[in-house]
Amino acid sequence: MSEYISIGGVRIARTAALAPMAGVADRAYRMMCKRFGAAYVVSEMVSAKGICYSDRKTSSLCTVTDEERPMGVQLFGSEPEFMAKAVEIVLRYEPDIIDINMGCPVPKVVGTGAGSRLMQNVDLAASVTEAAVKAAGATPVTVKIRSGWDQLCLNAAEMAKKLEASGAAAITIHGRTRDMFYSGKADRGVISDVRKAVNIPVIGNGDVCSGEDCLEMYGETGCDLVMVGRGSYGNPFIFREIECAVEGAKYTPPTAEEKMKVMLEHVRLILSLSAKSEELAMHEARKYAAWYMSGGYGAAKLRGRCYSLTSYAQAEELAKEFVSLRNSAERHKYEFGQNAQ
Ligand SMILES: Cc1cc2nc3c(=O)[nH]c(=O)nc-3n(C[C@H](O)[C@H](O)[C@H](O)COP(=O)(O)O)c2cc1C
16 A cells, blocks of 8 residues: 555655545644544635625634645535635635535525535536636645535445546545434445545545445445544544554554643643633533543543533543543452443
């Protein structure tokens, strides 16, 4: 297996990328995943039309820092003219890649003809891509799709071919249909079909939650890169785990202490990047803190308490409690055996 892939000249390590996730994979999240080895990250989706009307919040979503590179900025939209103009604006932020979202299942997005609705309108999808490619110049444009709209419209391979002909530099494929949203199991067969249909790199996505899952995704689909979404919740370590799996090295999962150290680092990063007061920024940090508190006796209760955090000092206290709970559970297991309750 080669160590790198190239997307329109952008070199990316062949380990795993972090998926774009609106409301989750913000700059702090991406930076944490990068620190643990994410090979490539993508911004939260940004409305092409919104950016054209110079929505300030939208622009802030496009900011790319050197620590995050290589990084893609993702746009959604269904009007070629707005897409072209949005690409021109986004280029000011110097992203390594511009990605177009043609997979979002959310009614608000689909209702505008964008996201996965474009899977039902392949010609318009091609026009949107062509407009973006033309406006992007030397910056590669990639497209993220699903396996289709529903079981009656499983057209990912056909769509990928058309997008390749429109100038797309790579295709990311999430192996679910739109009507599945995030339920059921991602279909690796469709990822393999897309891989066979095009000559550009294919990024396989869906349900990769461990190093083993990642190797299976590479092995079963022949994809060029794997992309991880929810498997990174409270678990930026997954990128280290995947690196080890790809290199055939032994992976040592984080101890409770390391988990909490990283959780606190993540919370500090959120606080430092936020313009809000500590209390308000802690509201944003709550869910991220809770995600780190998984596994073991008593964790659910601590997770629940994360949702009322109002200060960093409280997060430190919870982290201490988590560590002592885990350590006493370990001692209990050691003294009374694996099956002890
Ligand atoms: C909370 C959340 C937000 C998401 N936002 C986006 C988005 O902005 N753009 C996009 O292309 N996909 C988005 N997705 C889909 C993910 O990128 C990914 O395709 C999906 O979660 C499947 O991968 P996974 O099984 O590894 O999570 C989102 C998914 C989740 C759970």
